Amino acid sequence: MERPAWAPRSIDITVPSVSRMYDYYLGGSHNFEVDREAARRAMEFMPGLPKIMQANRAFMRRAVRFAVGEGITQFLDIGSGIPTFGNVHEVAQAADPGARVMYVDHDPVAVAHSQAVLEGNDNAGILAADLRKPREILDSAEVHELIDLNRPVALLLVAILHFVEDTDDPYTAVTELREALAPGSMLVLTHASYEGIPLPPERAGGAVDVYKNIRNPLIMRSRDEIARFFEGYDMVEPGLVSPPRWRPDTAPEDEDPYAFSGFAGVGRKA
């Protein structure tokens, strides 16, 4: 298989990756046949997967604009993925040209592509690091160059925590991050769940099995389990809801039924 220029030598392009599958669902071009094949298999069980991803991205953009409106100009986006249209730095810097954005991802394609997209942008950067090791993120020179942790930050954990298994203790990682943030900081989070999917769980489970089979299990958590990630934050109205119901720009009723899958919310640290 030919390796395009954007694919770092270190990656195995015969194994599907969740970030490249996500890029495929969103209509991007940074994916290989193995990724497309796995994504299509998942879509056989849940044809509405792209709608879920679009609703997730639309929520993320509204939440970023909301945060800028509340005076936040620093963004730490962990699990940022392969930048497609309407990225955090584009939305934040359109609202406030001085906004600073630090992206973090452990996927080498996401990192390489972000480096290319961000070239020449002094107020945005990308760090290769893992959410499961929050200290490495918080202590990194790259983060400190862009982000002043003594001032409020919007921490984005958007569509990432459902890739962190309980054995890797995602709650401790989220707590460690919260403890490092200044008062007034925000947590912007989305998470997959069986709740809201317009299919019986057995059928949606077929799509979840595709992720298990590529050794990147998708952890479907309940609303209560997802709400626990917001411990130590006050929920911003309307609380933890399906993505189209979070401060919508247009009537949520117009959305595809799949868009109501999973949960989205924003919390503010007192």
Ligand SMILES: C[S@@+](CC[C@H](N)C(=O)[O-])C[C@H]1O[C@@H](n2cnc3c(N)ncnc32)[C@H](O)[C@@H]1O
């Ligand atoms: C579904 S994408 C979400 C991208 C973006 N946040 C969004 O919502 O549009 C999930 C991203 O999280 C990254 N990821 C998964 N587990 C991670 C971890 N433990 N540390 C850092 N990144 C991780 C994946 O590489 C992927 O790029």
